[in-house]
Amino acid sequence: EVQLVESGGGLVQPGGSLRLSCAASGFTFNNYWMSWVRQAPGKGLEWVANIKKDGSEKYYVDSVKGRFTISRDNAKNSLYLQMNSLRGEDAAVYYCARDFAAGTTDYWGQGTLVTVSS
Amino acid sequence: QSALTQPASVSGSPGQSITISCTGTSSDVGGYKYVSWYQQHPGKAPKLMIYEVSNRPSGVPDRFSGSKSGNTASLTISGLQAEDEAHYYCSSYTPNTALDRVFGGGTKLTVL
Numbered sequence: 491e492v493q494l495v496e497s498g499g500g501l502v503q504p505g506g507s508l509r510l511s512c513a514a515s516g517f518t519f520n521n522y523w524m525s526w527v528r529q530a531p532g533k534g535l536e537w538v539a540n541i542k543k544d545g546s547e548k549y550y551v552d553s554v555k556g557r558f559t560i561s562r563d564n565a566k567n568s569l570y571l572q573m574n575s576l577r578g579e580d581a582a583v584y585y586c587a588r589d590f591a592a593g594t595t596d597y598w599g600q601g602t603l604v605t606v607s608s
Numbered sequence: 609q610s611a612l613t614q615p616a617s618v619s620g621s622p623g624q625s626i627t628i629s630c631t632g633t634s635s636d637v638g639g640y641k642y643v644s645w646y647q648q649h650p651g652k653a654p655k656l657m658i659y660e661v662s663n664r665p666s667g668v669p670d671r672f673s674g675s676k677s678g679n680t681a682s683l684t685i686s687g688l689q690a691e692d693e694a695h696y697y698c699s700s701y702t703p704n705t706a707l708d709r710v711f712g713g714g715t716k717l718t719v720l
Contacts, residue, residue, distance in 0.1 A: 525708070535646070535654065535697050535711040549708055585653060592642045593701025593709035596665060598653040 492516040492597045494586045499602030506576050506606075512569040512586030512599055520544065520564040523589040526571045528582035529601075536582075539571065540589060553579070573604070581606045611710035612637065612698055619718040625686040628715045630698030631679060636710055638679035642701035645674055645683045648714075649694045657696075658683060685717070693719040 498510040510526070525540040539550045539560040548560050559572040569586055583603050587595040613631040620626040630637065630645075637643055643661045646654035656665050658674035661681065671692075673684045681700070685692055698712040 534714045535699075537707060537709050537711070540708055551707060591659060592640070592703070593699065594642055594644045594656075594659050595646075595654075596656050596659070598655070600653055 492588065494588065494597060494599035496584065496586045496599045496602035499584065499604045501605045501607065502576055503608050504577060504606055507572070507574045508576065508604060510571040510573065510584055510586075510602055510604075514567045514569065514586075514588070517588070519562075519567040524562060524569045525587040525589050525595060526560060526569075527585045527587050527595065527598075528580075528604075529585070530579075530582040533582075538584070541569070576604075576606045578606050580604065611702075611707075612700060612712035614696075614698060614712035614715045616713070617716045617718065619720055620685075620688045621720045622688050622690065624688050625684060626688060626717065627685075628683045628696055628698075628717070630681040630683070630700075630712050632681075632700055632710070633679055636700040636702040637676065637681050637698075640701050640703075642709075643674070643676055643681045644699045645672075645681075646697045646699065647692075647694045648697065654697065688719050690719050693717055 493515045495513045526538040541548050541560045557575045561570045583601040585601045586599040588597040590596040645658040648654045661676045662674040671687045695714045697714045
């Protein structure tokens with residue numbers, strides 16, 4: 491059974507940092523691109539970043555470029571999102587997602603909530 | 609403003625059929641086969657319902673179907689059931705922009 495379990499969310503002040511983690515199990519992790527997708531409270535879904543199977547390519551939505559870094563450790567079956575210089579508009583539930591086709595996610599984690607407030 | 613346009617809400621009675629539209633451009637919906645649909649119940653993670661315009665993942669009832677014409681994709685749910693009440697989001701691959709994919713703003717389906 492495919493499982494994606496996020497952790498690391500919480501309350502952070504504007505300008506602060508957080509590191510999200512996603513533990514993957516039930517599939518061969520290094521065979522898949524992985525993404526982070528977020529959802530602000532009461533809003534729709536927004537793709538944030540993705541990373542190639544071997545970590546050699548990374549892509550970001552413009553609003554997080556230079557502030558967020560996606561990474562993975564295939565030996566640990568884990569995906570990460572380092573978030574720096576956080577802003578109020580970054581507040582959302584962040585989902586770890588497995589991409590099985592171009593621009594397509596087939597499995598999602600349960601999400602981890604990031605709150606940015608002073 | 610979301611990149612793909614969906615109606616904010618649709619409704620139907622049990623047993624009826626409904627269709628949710630998703631309108632984009634030739635740079636996303638109209639240009640690629642990678643259009644997908646997700647169902648999201650309150651407080652839950654999204655669930656893939658349709659991928660590559662019209663394919664259903666294993667376990668998704670055949671009451672759910674997808675199609676595309678030009679720059680508009682559609683999700684049809686036939687034989688509505690109470691458990692279908694949820695938000696539905698469309699998504700399209702869009703490699704020619706700075707994004708990997710774009711989502712619609714979501715449609716709230718109410719089963720009357």
